[in-house]
Amino acid sequence: GAVVSQHPSWVICKSGTSVKIECRSLDFQATTMFWYRQFPKQSLMLMATSNEGSKATYEQGVEKDKFLINHASLTLSTLTVTSAHPEDSSFYICSAKGAGAAWWEQYFGPGTRLTVT
Amino acid sequence: AQKVTQAQTEISVVEKEDVTLDCVYETRDTTYYLFWYKQPPSGELVFLIRRNSFDEQNEISGRYSWNFQKSTSSFNFTITASQVVDSAVYFCALSEGTGNQFYFGTGTSLTVIP
Numbered sequence: 608g609a610v611v612s613q614h615p616s617w618v619i620c621k622s623g624t625s626v627k628i629e630c631r632s633l634d635f636q637a638t639t640m641f642w643y644r645q646f647p648k649q650s651l652m653l654m655a656t657s658n659e660g661s662k663a664t665y666e667q668g669v670e671k672d673k674f675l676i677n678h679a680s681l682t683l684s685t686l687t688v689t690s691a692h693p694e695d696s697s698f699y700i701c702s703a704k705g706a707g708a709a710w711w712e713q714y715f716g717p718g719t720r721l722t723v724t
Numbered sequence: 725a726q727k728v729t730q731a732q733t734e735i736s737v738v739e740k741e742d743v744t745l746d747c748v749y750e751t752r753d754t755t756y757y758l759f760w761y762k763q764p765p766s767g768e769l770v771f772l773i774r775r776n777s778f779d780e781q782n783e784i785s786g787r788y789s790w791n792f793q794k795s796t797s798s799f800n801f802t803i804t805a806s807q808v809v810d811s812a813v814y815f816c817a818l819s820e821g822t823g824n825q826f827y828f829g830t831g832t833s834l835t836v837i838p
Contacts, residue, residue: 651828698767711757711819717768
C-alpha cells in the first residue's frame with residue numbers, strides 16, 4: 608500500500624527559530640499534499656493544500672507567511688514554521704494523493720510533534 | 725457548521741464489553757466517503773474503514789462493525805468484546821465529492837479498563 612513518511616517525528620525548538628518538517632510519499636508520486644494541524648485533544652484541521660509545482664492554498668485563518676509550504680517534487684512537500692512560538696506547538700500531519708487517484712484516496716503520514724519552548 | 729459530529733468526547737468501558745462510537749455527518753453532496761481512523765498515543769492515524777455514500781451495507785471486520793444509515797446521516801462504529809489495545813482516540817471523517825478536503829470529527833477517546 609501507499610506509504611507516506613514524515614521527518615522528523617518530533618522536534619523541540621526555541622521560540623523565534625524556524626523549523627522544517629518534511630512529508631514524503633515513498634512509493635507513489637503525490638501530485639497533491641495536505642497539511643493538517645492537531646492541537647492536544649482536538650481534531651485535525653486542514654491548514655493548506657499544495658499541488659506539485661504550484662503555490663499552496665491556505666485555509667482561512669492560516670498565516671501563509673508563517674507556515675511556508677513547498678511542494679517542489681512529486682515525492683516531497685515541506686512545511687516550515689517560521690519564527691515559531693509556543694502557541695505553534697502542535698502535532699502536524701500530512702497526507703498525500705497520487706496522480707490519477709480519486710479525491711478521497713489520501714494517505715496520511717505518521718505526524719510530527721512540534722514543541723516550541 | 726460542523727460537518728462531522730462525534731458527540732462522545734470520552735468513553736470508558738471495562739474489557740470485554742461492547743462499545744459503540746457515534747458519528748453524525750452533514751453534507752449536501754450525493755457522492756461522498758466516510759472514514760474511521762484510530763489514533764493511538766503515538767499519534768499515527770490508523771485507517772480502519774472507508775465507506776462510499778452509495779453503499780449502505782453494514783460491514784463487519786473481526787470485532788469491528790460499522791452501521792451506515794443515510795436516513796439519519798450516521799456512521800456508527802461498534803467494537804465487540806473490547807480489549808485494552810483498543811484504547812485510543814477514534815476519528816470519523818468525511819470526504820465530499822466536491823473537494824479534496826477531509827473533515828474530521830472531534831474524536832472520541834476510548835479507554836478500555838482491564
